[in-house]
Amino acid sequence: MCSELRHHPARLDEMRNRAPSTLIVLSGWATVRPTRKPSRPLRLMADRALGLRDRPALRSAHRWMSRLKREVQVCVLSSGSAGNCTYVGDGHAGVLIDCGLSTKQIMTRLEEMGLGAAPIDAVLVTHEHGDHIAAAAVLWRALAARGRPVPFYMTRGTAGGLPLHVQPDGIEFVRPGDTVAVSHLQAECFPILHDTAEPIAWRVHLGEETVGVVTDLGCPTAIVAEKLSGCDLAVLEFNHDEEMLRTGSYPESLKQRIKGNRGHLSNSQAATLLGQGLSPRLKTLVLAHLSEANNSPTKALESALGVLHNRGVSDEITVHIGRQREALAPLRVGAFSGVRASRS
Ligand SMILES: [Zn+2]
Ligand SMILES: [Zn+2]
Secondary structure, X not given: OHHHHHOXXXXXXXXXXXXXXXXXXXXXXXXXXXXXXXXXXXXXXXXXXXXXXXHHHHHHHHHHHHHEOOOOEEEEEEOOOOOOEEEEEOOOOXXXXXXXXXXXXXXXXXXXXXXXXXXXXXXXXXXXXXXXXXXXXXXXXXXXXXXXXXXXXXXXXHHHOOOHHHOOOXXXXXXXXXXXXXXXXXXXXXXXXXXXXXXXXXXEEEOOEEEXXXXXXXOOOHHHHHHHOOOOEEEEEOOEOHHHHHHOOOOHHHHHHHHOOOOXXXXXXXXXXXXXXXXXXXXXXXXXXXXXXXXXXXXXXXXXXXHHHHOOOOXXXXXXEOOOOOOOOOEEOOOOOOOOEOXX
């Protein structure tokens, strides 16, 4: 079709005057949405589609492409100390961030959320705690059986801390601060404070949209706040309520570990971090890694909404709460649902 169009200027003119939906049919893309400017991958696709020769047609196609957007979806499959796994993709490429529940559960939950056939091009690992890595070896084999091996990106420190039976083949090393290309997605990692060898958090850039998954933080840091400020959708740890932890049944040593500078964020610490990293970009917030013993969805939500109210943006940001035992329905990045806070 590309060469046919290139040799038929009349059809190119016709294309210029058509609605963007024409290009949806040509390209198979699913969503139309205005954007500020065409992203580089979209421009490259336009170049390829029109053969790089007809400059006016190319400019016109770029304009159309700027109105088109792949639908970016984020699905928090599981969140909490019994397992963490989040899918980020746009229908053409995708990644899993962490794989801390069984491969069977990951696949089942993807299926239940309508993402059974969604592409998984890489697994981005944050650290070696079992609730983030438990499925790695089995998941690597399951994904390889789909037709091609999938890289598992992690730091050397994380890889060194993996029990042998959990180690996947196909480990690719990253250093905190690296950005790796996964198909047309860019995955960027940055350091966090947590009680493991070399923990990181990830942001995924899909065109102009950025998704951040930031949990297992000992305390708020400037770098995490800065990374948060560039996110359109953020999955952010709200682990525990300080009073519930203090009066709860956990052994004192475990309480100290959780509230230490390399443990987990309390609701008030998370609220502080949210306040530091809040920017006009943020449209969707998922409260994540809630402790079932030392927190409640209501308390976490109160903390988050308190910040959003104070900043006058509670009507502009949709808040969800990640679940441990079932997946959250897929969230569309950049979209405001009109619901101020949601537990679904
Ligand atoms: Zn964890
Ligand atoms: Zn951890």
